[in-house]
Amino acid sequence: MLKLHSMDRSRIADSNINKIIQILYKHRELTKHDIAAISHLSIPTVTNNLSKLIEDGLVTESGVAESTGGRKPVLVKLVPDSRFSLGVDISPLKVRIILTNLFTEIRAEAEFELDGLKDMTKIMNKIKTYILDMLEKNNIKDWQLTGVGFSIPGTVNKEKMILEMAPNLGVKNIDFHDFSDVFDYPIYIENEANAAAYGESILGSLPKEKSNSIYISITEGLGVGIIMNGELYKGSNHRAGEFGHMRIGSAEKECQCGRVGCWELYGSEKALLTAYNEVSKHNVQDIHEFFQKYEEKEAAACNTLDSYLEYLARGIQNIILGLDPKYIVIGGKISEYKHVLLPLMRKKVFTSNTFYNEIETKLLFSDLNKNASLLGASLIPLKNLLYSNMEIRKWR
Numbered sequence: 001m002l003k004l005h006s007m008d009r010s011r012i013a014d015s016n017i018n019k020i021i022q023i024l025y026k027h028r029e030l031t032k033h034d035i036a037a038i039s040h041l042s043i044p045t046v047t048n049n050l051s052k053l054i055e056d057g058l059v060t061e062s063g064v065a066e067s068t069g070g071r072k073p074v075l076v077k078l079v080p081d082s083r084f085s086l087g088v089d090i091s092p093l094k095v096r097i098i099l100t101n102l103f104t105e106i107r108a109e110a111e112f113e114l115d116g117l118k119d120m121t122k123i124m125n126k127i128k129t130y131i132l133d134m135l136e137k138n139n140i141k142d143w144q145l146t147g148v149g150f151s152i153p154g155t156v157n158k159e160k161m162i163l164e165m166a167p168n169l170g171v172k173n174i175d176f177h178d179f180s181d182v183f184d185y186p187i188y189i190e191n192e193a194n195a196a197a198y199g200e201s202i203l204g205s206l207p208k209e210k211s212n213s214i215y216i217s218i219t220e221g222l223g224v225g226i227i228m229n230g231e232l233y234k235g236s237n238h239r240a241g242e243f244g245h246m247r248i249g250s251a252e253k254e255c256q257c258g259r260v261g262c263w264e265l266y267g268s269e270k271a272l273l274t275a276y277n278e279v280s281k282h283n284v285q286d287i288h289e290f291f292q293k294y295e296e297k298e299a300a301a302c303n304t305l306d307s308y309l310e311y312l313a314r315g316i317q318n319i320i321l322g323l324d325p326k327y328i329v330i331g332g333k334i335s336e337y338k339h340v341l342l343p344l345m346r347k348k349v350f351t352s353n354t355f356y357n358e359i360e361t362k363l364l365f366s367d368l369n370k371n372a373s374l375l376g377a378s379l380i381p382l383k384n385l386l387y388s389n390m391e392i393r394k395w396r
């Protein structure tokens with residue numbers, strides 16, 4: 001099995017194999033002549049590489065196409081459940097894990113509460129227990145896994161595998177090399193908003209074009225992923241997009257990052273619920289419960305949402321002024337209420353300004369809702385297999 005695993009990786013590095021996988025991923029079902037025509041590879045090269053892929057179980061013969069004279073040509077396609085990937089989202093309150101197949105279809109999910117646990121080694125070991133259980137229940141072997149992608153709310157240097165700072169998790173300078181022995185497969189780390197932006201670009205609501213886009217991830221904190229000309233923009237020190245900590249409000253509000261008046265203190269899901277609970281004297285901990293009160297037209301809920309959206313819009317306006325994006329996508333659990341939020345937000349963001357308008361800058365809500373960062377994280381290990389370079393490309 002291990003032999004197959006290592007062979008698998010060397011084959012993935014082979015650009016012709018990679019090209020064929022990508023073509024099959026995009027077109028789903030083709031003959032070898034189709035593949036040769038699209039890839040500009042010779043028929044013998046395609047045939048030879050297809051045999052290797054069939055031997056590895058990644059590709060299968062799926063029937064025959066109509067004949068253009070002579071024998072009917074054989075169709076081939078990728079086997080979606082031949083390889084898998086894991087996405088793990090670590091948030092301040094809980095850890096969520098998904099198992100996805102080659103087509104990013106979710107095959108299994110699990111989650112556990114952190115209950116104040118901040119020790120990253122203990123968290124990682126617990127994640128491993130859940131992963132092993134998930135693999136066993138789904139009868140998946142180690143070599144079928146392309147790896148684990150972690151989505152973490154903090155500044156992440158993914159090349160050095162270091163989580164530099166995660167104020168909301170209460171940890172800093174965590175070297176993920178320390179956990180490479182915990183898992184028997186490659187691990188990758190990414191900032192939560194960047195993972196979500198990546199997921200959104202490949203699978204979500206962003207249009208199929210290389211654009212300048214902003215993804216605003218509203219969770220217990222608030223993070224921003226920046227996509228420039230179709231690629232994630234990281235900045236010189238991998239810290240780009242920390243708009244959640246730009247000052248937007250009063251000096252009296254202190255943030256866990258050490259600054260005051262940070263946007264996430266006004267624009268996060270936690271900020272919305274805290275503000276509502278202060279006014280209403282309720283103890284609502286769930287966004288769905290809040291929106292139920294809003295839809296019942298409860299005054300406290302309506303007023304809180306109005307002032308929350310005012311702050312949210314203020315931050316978005318600053319980002320538009322600075323970066324001039326074509327699309328702004330708001331994601332997180334809150335995006336399930338886009339029917340309520342979109343008209344209100346459009347009004348707040350686009351009224352009374354002379355710099356931009358609704359036609360040039362489109363405001364969208366995520367289709368992936370709370371799963372954007374998880375799906376994005378699970379796509380990272382698959383990237384070498386499915387995408388030819390670091391570029392974000394739409395295959396669907």
Ligand SMILES: [Zn+2]
Binds near residue numbers: 245256259
């Ligand atoms: Zn802050």
